[in-house]
Every structure is written in structure tokens, then in C-alpha cells.
Amino acid sequence: MYHYVELVGILAALYIASLVYKFVSLRIRYAKAAQQHGCKPISRYPNREPFMGTDLSRLMKEEAKRGRGPFLFMNLHRKYGDTFSFKAQGPAQISTCDPKNAQTIASTKFGDWGVQPIRGEPLAPFLGRGVLTHDGPIWKRSRALLRPTFNRTEVADLENFETHVSSLLRMIPKDRETVDLQPLFKNLFLDTSTEFIFGRSVGSLDPASSFPAPEFMKAFDAASMGFAQRLKAGALAPILFYFDKTWEQAYTVVHNFVDKEVQRALLPFTTNGQTKSKGDHKEKFILLDQMARETQDPLDLRHQVLNIFLPARGVTAVGISNVMWELARHPDSWEALREEVRNIGDQPLTFELMLKLKVAKKIINETFRLHPPAPVVTRIALKDTVLPSGGGHSQKSPVFVPKGTTALLNLYALHTHPELWGEDANEFKPERWADSKLSGESSWQYQPFFGGPRMCPGQQMALVQITYLLVRIVQEFKGLENKDPVNDYYAVGGVTVASMHGVKVSLTPA
Numbered sequence: 001m002y003h004y005v006e007l008v009g010i011l012a013a014l015y016i017a018s019l020v021y022k023f024v025s026l027r028i029r030y031a032k033a034a035q036q037h038g039c040k041p042i043s044r045y046p047n048r049e050p051f052m053g054t055d056l057s058r059l060m061k062e063e064a065k066r067g068r069g070p071f072l073f074m075n076l077h078r079k080y081g082d083t084f085s086f087k088a089q090g091p092a093q094i095s096t097c098d099p100k101n102a103q104t105i106a107s108t109k110f111g112d113w114g115v116q117p118i119r120g121e122p123l124a125p126f127l128g129r130g131v132l133t134h135d136g137p138i139w140k141r142s143r144a145l146l147r148p149t150f151n152r153t154e155v156a157d158l159e160n161f162e163t164h165v166s167s168l169l170r171m172i173p174k175d176r177e178t179v180d181l182q183p184l185f186k187n188l189f190l191d192t193s194t195e196f197i198f199g200r201s202v203g204s205l206d207p208a209s210s211f212p213a214p215e216f217m218k219a220f221d222a223a224s225m226g227f228a229q230r231l232k233a234g235a236l237a238p239i240l241f242y243f244d245k246t247w248e249q250a251y252t253v254v255h256n257f258v259d260k261e262v263q264r265a266l267l268p269f270t271t272n273g274q275t276k277s278k279g280d281h282k283e284k285f286i287l288l289d290q291m292a293r294e295t296q297d298p299l300d301l302r303h304q305v306l307n308i309f310l311p312a313r314g315v316t317a318v319g320i321s322n323v324m325w326e327l328a329r330h331p332d333s334w335e336a337l338r339e340e341v342r343n344i345g346d347q348p349l350t351f352e353l354m355l356k357l358k359v360a361k362k363i364i365n366e367t368f369r370l371h372p373p374a375p376v377v378t379r380i381a382l383k384d385t386v387l388p389s390g391g392g393h394s395q396k397s398p399v400f401v402p403k404g405t406t407a408l409l410n411l412y413a414l415h416t417h418p419e420l421w422g423e424d425a426n427e428f429k430p431e432r433w434a435d436s437k438l439s440g441e442s443s444w445q446y447q448p449f450f451g452g453p454r455m456c457p458g459q460q461m462a463l464v465q466i467t468y469l470l471v472r473i474v475q476e477f478k479g480l481e482n483k484d485p486v487n488d489y490y491a492v493g494g495v496t497v498a499s500m501h502g503v504k505v506s507l508t509p510a
């Protein structure tokens with residue numbers, strides 16, 4: 001008994017000593033950074049429960065239920081400054097909406113920031129190793145495997161896109177009956193993404209298709225939501241979701257679908273023991289077949305493909321839904337777009353033409369400013385580092401960031417910052433994009449696709465497809481009317497955020 005008490009005493013002393021050591025070494029690192037870079041303390045959110053920040057995580061959940069979740073931090077930024085630290089169910093994190101910090105995380109100090117410790121482990125059961133979940137050589141290889149998808153020829157293939165757009169247009173009622181466009185857009189991008197990734201569309205917009213699209217979409221949405229919940233829970237995820245089997249059930253449906261396609265893609269490599277040579281020519285671009293030339297490991301292929309299927313299926317659908325949501329509430333912008341489309345005349349709707357449509361571009365920019373489809377970019381400090389802004393009373397001094405700290409770039413707060421965008425920052429005004437000072441999308445105050453080496457590779461594809469869709473909708477319909485009794489934007493989602501009430505409109509045929 002005496003030995004036992006002694007042992008507990010020694011362990012307790014060691015634990016306290018390790019805490020003291022951690023505290024002292026952190027203080028020394030802080031002091032060094034302050035001396036070298038002029039770092040000053042960061043402002044803090046006043047957590048009422050300061051150990052784990054359960055008060056803030058409760059507030060986040062309540063606001064999310066009301067459809068105001070994504071806007072909570074935007075409001076907190078207005079109150080506590082452009083960069084502040086907070087606790088929400090875990091250790092201290094940093095939230096920022098400062099363009100200088102955005103540039104540092106994305107580009108200037110790219111190597112100091114990563115995703116792997118936060119995404120890799122918790123998301124492995126669903127996404128494995130790929131471009132979304134890893135850093136370093138795994139990320140580099142995965143990004144290289146995707147490169148052929150985004151070359152000019154593939155992105156410019158609007159003829160193939162038109163086949164799916166025509167199916168979508170056929171589904172829109174021609175008698176001005178109210179329709180929710182959001183689920184139709186989701187189906188459209190399920191069809192287009194399955195076509196370019198697997199070589200055959202599931203045809204969810206085709207009434208004759210036997211594919212169980214609603215069940216598959218439900219499972220995919222549940223798998224994506226489970227993914228977002230685990231990201232939010234961070235280190236506590238394995239404990240909080242220990243008994244939750246719904247995520248596993250949902251992603252298994254997605255895995256089963258992908259695995260069948262992987263088997264098909266690997267057939268030529270296994271039939272009669274023959275493998276395909278790298279130089280084989282193929283007419284139609286199929287991402288999975290391209291990847292199968294580089295790796296024949298079925299699990300690797302499943303993961304590589306899923307890491308692109310996830311964003312390709314969902315984010316552009318949210319983007320075009322938000323554009324239509326705004327247009328239905330701004331008849332002047334709808335009319336300006338109609339004028340631009342009328343001026344196209346009978347010119348073919350090519351990739352080059354889409355890039356020239358200025359009114360469409362301003363409308364899309366303004367929508368993505370107010371409703372960035374992926375509104376929070378999360379990174380973790382891979383080493384002790386410094387953010388250039390956010391410290392001291394002025395909040396303009398550099399801030400020391402210890403290794404292992406999570407930082408969130410809040411695009412809502414960045415895109416509606418009154419000092420950057422003016423007092424009318426919350427209003428939909430596409431004409432503000434005529435201002436040359438905004439210098440298009442490259443400035444760090446506007447980052448819907450993020451920037452630096454990890455910027456969204458699908459940016460051009462998404463923008464060209466959304467422009468094309470807008471043109472085709474305007475060609476088919478002269479009138480657009482909002483039918484949603486709720487005028488404000490309520491948001492639902494996790495990693496991507498969509499309109500909670502969909503996009504309920506009526507359209508009048510041209």
C-alpha cells in the first residue's frame with residue numbers, strides 16, 4: 001500500500017513537472033518571438049468556461065440550428081477584432097479575417113501550415129489519404145494525379161456539359177410553378193462529376209435512369225456532414241463519436257459505389273494478366289482511368305477518387321444555387337444579365353466567350369463574396385510561427401503562434417469587412433466589381449477559392465460552368481421570381497454551406 005501511494009506521488013510530481021516545463025518553454029518561445037518579430041499578445045474571446053470553451057461550442061450549435069451558424073464568427077470578429085483567440089471544445093484556436101494573415105497562411109509561410117494532423121486521422125475512414133487530407137509528399141502526389149482534370153481541354157469541354165444542362169432545363173416547370181432549384185443543381189453536378197471521374201454519368205436528371213439518386217445523395221450528404229462534425233470536434237472526435245455508427249453506414253454506401261467503378265477501371269490491368277501501357281490512347285477523358293495508369297492499388301484509387309468526388313459533386317452546385325438565390329431577389333441584376341445574354345446573339349457558347357461576359361462575372365463575384373460556398377479555411381501550425389497581424393492594442397502587431405495551434409480563416413468576415421469593402425459591405429451590389437482597386441479576384445481580401453499552392457484546382461472549371469449555366473437559363477427563361485417567403489439567407493452545412501431554405505423560384509419561359 002505504502003509503495004502504491006509513493007508511486008502515485010511520483011507520477012503526480014512528474015505530471016506537474018511536465019506541465020511546468022511546457023509552460024516555461026512556451027514562455028521562453030513567446031519571449032524570443034516577441035524580441036525577434038515584435039510579437040504582442042492576441043485579443044481573446046471571453047470564454048465563460050475558460051478550460052474547454054464549452055460555452056462557445058454550445059452557442060455555435062444553437063446558432064447552427066437556427067441557420068445562423070456561419071455568421072456567428074463574422075459577428076464575433078466585428079466585436080473582438082480581425083484576429084482573436086478562442087476556445088470551443090478544446091485548446092485555444094485562432095480565428096482571423098485579416099488579408100495579411102490570409103496571405104501568410106496560404107502563401108508566404110505555406111510550409112509552416114498544414115491540414116494533416118487535423119484532417120488525416122479523423123477523416124481517414126471515409127477519405128483515406130489524398131489531396132484534401134494530407135500534407136507533404138502525399139499531398140503533392142495526389143495533386144499531381146489530379147492535374148490532367150484541370151488542363152485547358154477538359155475545362156473547356158462545354159459540349160459535354162450541355163448534355164446535362166439540357167436535362168436540367170427540361171426539369172424546370174414551364175408553367176411558372178414554384179420550383180426549388182438547389183436540389184436540381186445538386187443532381188446536375190452529381191451527373192457531371194460522375195461522368196468526368198468515372199466515365200459514365202449516374203443520370204440523376206434522367207427520369208429513365210435506374211440509379212437510386214435520392215438514396216445515394218442522402219448517404220453522400222450524411223457522409224459529408226459526419227466529416228464536418230469530426231473536423232469541428234477535433235481531438236475529441238474519437239470519444240464524442242465512439243458509439244455513432246451512422247457516419248460509417250453513410251460512407252460505406254459511397255465506398256461501395258466508388259469500389260465498383262475502381263474494379264471496372266482495373267479490369268484491363270488484370271484481365272489475362274495483361275496490363276495497359278501508359279501510352280494507350282483514349283478519346284474521352286476519364287479521371288479514374290488516368291489515375292489507374294499511375295497506381296493499381298484499389299484502396300489508393302478509392303481514396304484518390306473520393307478526394308476529388310467530394311468537392312466536384314457539391315461545391316459548384318452550392319455556388320450556382322447562391323447566384324440564383326441572389327438574382328431572384330435582385331431583378332435589376334437579372335435584367336442586366338438578360339441584356340448581356342441578348343448581346344451574345346447566335347455566337348457559339350465557347351469557353352473563351354464565357355470568360356468575356358462581364359455582367360455575369362460581376363454577379364458571380366458578388367455572390368461568392370457574400371456567400372462563399374466553403375466559408376472557413378482551417379489550418380494547423382506545423383511549427384512555431386508568426387502571423388503578421390493581430391497583436392497588441394492596435395491588433396496590427398505580429399502574433400506568435402505555437403506549433404499545434406489551429407487557425408481558421410473566416411471568409412464571411414473577410415468578405416464583408418467594412419474597412420475593406422465599405423459601409424455597404426453586406427449589400428449585394430455587383431457594380432462594386434467595376435472598381436479597378438478590387439483588381440479582380442487576385443487580391444487577398446477576396447478568397448472564395450483560397451490562394452497559394454493549395455488553392456482550389458477546380459476554380460476555372462467551376463466559374464466557367466456557372467457562367468455557362470447562367471447563360472443557358474437566361475436563354476430559356478425571361479422571367480425569374482422569388483417564391484421564398486423568407487428573404488434572408490439562412491445557412492446549413494458543415495464544410496460547404498448552402499441555403500437552408502433552398503432556392504424557391506418561378507421561371508417564365510422566353
Ligand code: HEM
Pocket residue numbers: 131132143307308311312315316319372373374376377378447448449450453454455456457458459461462
Ligand atoms: C464554386 C465552386 C468551388 C469553390 C467556391 C471552391 C472552394 C475551395 C476552397 C476555399 C478550397 C480550399 C479549402 C481548404 O484548403 O481548406 C478548395 C480546395 C479544393 N477544391 Fe474547390 N471549390 C469549388 C469547386 C471545386 C471543384 C469543381 C473541384 C473539382 C472538380 C474542386 C476541387 C478542390 C480540391 C481537390 C481542393 C483541395 C486542394 C488542395 O488542398 O490542394 N473544387 N476549394
